Amino acid sequence: MAKWGMVIDLDKCTGCQACTTACAMENNRLPGENWQDVLFYTEGTYPNVSMKWFPRPCFHCENPSCVSVCPTRATYKDPEGGFVLIDWNKCIGCKYCQVACPYGVRFFTDEKAVVQPDIRDVFPAKDDRQWDPPYKGPQDDPSRGIGIQPHGVVSKCTFCYHKVSKAPEGVADLDEDIPELKEYVPGCVRVCAPKARFFGDLDNPESYVNKLIADKRGVRLKEETGNKPQVYYLSGGAAAAVPGLRSMKDKS
């Protein structure tokens, strides 16, 4: 079985946020509660300042702390494909997974809206879902955390499970340039204009993602946590970089 993984080439990423927008459309995200986000930050002090950015989905860790802490097994690692998913029918909204994810990529969206006015007031849902957007993604699978997020539960990026899991068996890479495969490519990968994102089977020695990781020394974020992300960054020279620190200030 495949172990799906992503490579993000930070030398190519322009921080355009097309991935963020595509993900929000594909997965009916509330404004500001982005499963896929690009973080911007500045480094250095004036006049030697540089602007940095960092695209960040859920990393679908090989050893996910969110899975091991969940008291209901609502968050689970799908053995077929290595996706980390949430069963919304089992989640009790304890938020332990949010606390335990070292990457801050999980969302409990019952709180005050990040972006005002609150779109949930504009498109209120009749059932227990967060809202009722005029366009809805074609997929709805609460047992995998796909569809419009219900109240009281946590959500996160699914690696576009609803697309990827339908890919023909045995393919090494899901690339939007291969016409017969493009429907299975995750939304963020498919729209990336500078082609900074690659998606493929980390267990397949022939996959292009494995080649990129090996040839360009792919790195993973916060290796010290032991979570072993299935998202690798190619970090080299230009502007974007894997941020090493959480804080910008010195201790003094």
Next chain:
Amino acid sequence: MINTSKSNLVFIVAIIGLIVTAALVLFNLVSQGHAAFNGSNLGLHWTFPIVVYDYFLLTSTGLAMIASLMLIFGGAHCQPLVRRCLWLAVAGLVGGVSVLALELGYPVRAIWAIPTSFAVTSPLWWKVMFVIAYVVVLLITVNLLRKPGEWPAAARTSAILLLLAALGVTGIAGVVYGSMTMRPFWSSGDVPVAFIFESLLGGLAFAIFFSYLAHGFSQERMSAPLRDVLTGMLPKVFALAIFVHLMFVGARALIGLYSNAEGLQVWQYLAGTSLFHIELWAGLVLPLLLMLSPGLRSNAGSQTLAALLVMISLFIARYDYIIGGQLVPMFKGAWAPELLSYAPSFTEWMLLLMAIFLANAIYVWGEKKFDLSWCKQA
């Protein structure tokens, strides 16, 4: 003997307070959902309700530990405190769990989803399992000692099980936070042990304070055996417990201020807040000095004051620990400040008051129903 008209008054005040605060909380939760709390996806996931819940739960286990230690080792002279501690443990437990129920996304689902999941890798799963065991053994023990009189033989066995369950709940509550290595402010091997000592200290403070409250803050109104405990062994044990807890607090603060680890910057911030200094100096050092002084140690006023200050200090400590562990966002980024800021919302404050009123209503009801002050006169 307890003054019935006074306890009736306390009971009525507690019930009215409970109705008002619960109505406010429920109204806000129904109309605003979890937006009534000041948590955010920037990093503050567990906020004031979790502080209140853990404070009440761990006070409850601390009281149960003290009651069971007295039952196991204390002999007859501990008798006047045991039933009060046990019933206070029940009151604290109900207060805490009710707050958690209002904080969870799906509290009813939790009742079946947690026990049936067998999620053995989750510290929270173990915590819930221990809480279930704790509730059962606590109720059995309370039932065994329900009627004034000699302790039945089974009470000792029950007390041993209660001690184990209470230690389990408290220790695992420490693991819930201590195992979060991605949050250095929380993570440390000593956290479960620190939680146990903190709970014991809280239990002692509550036992002392509520014993005085039940007797109009006067030793003259107490039975001779109760007075003997309160002026003899108990303040010395209290002083020792404050000292041990102070060591844990001091050691963590010093290491936090010294370390360069990401996430521990929060110690610099905390050390600059007045809350931390109230916790440390007014809430621990002053009570310790009061309890070290042979003249003041057995005095009703200084004991009550020391107990009250420790109760407040432990609440601040719980707040600083739970909130502090989340103040440094997991990532730097334009959207996240260096340190998140947080203050409890109105609804969150009301939850604290609700828990206090609820716990007090249950406590006073038990006082009237079970004669918690009963003891065999020497």
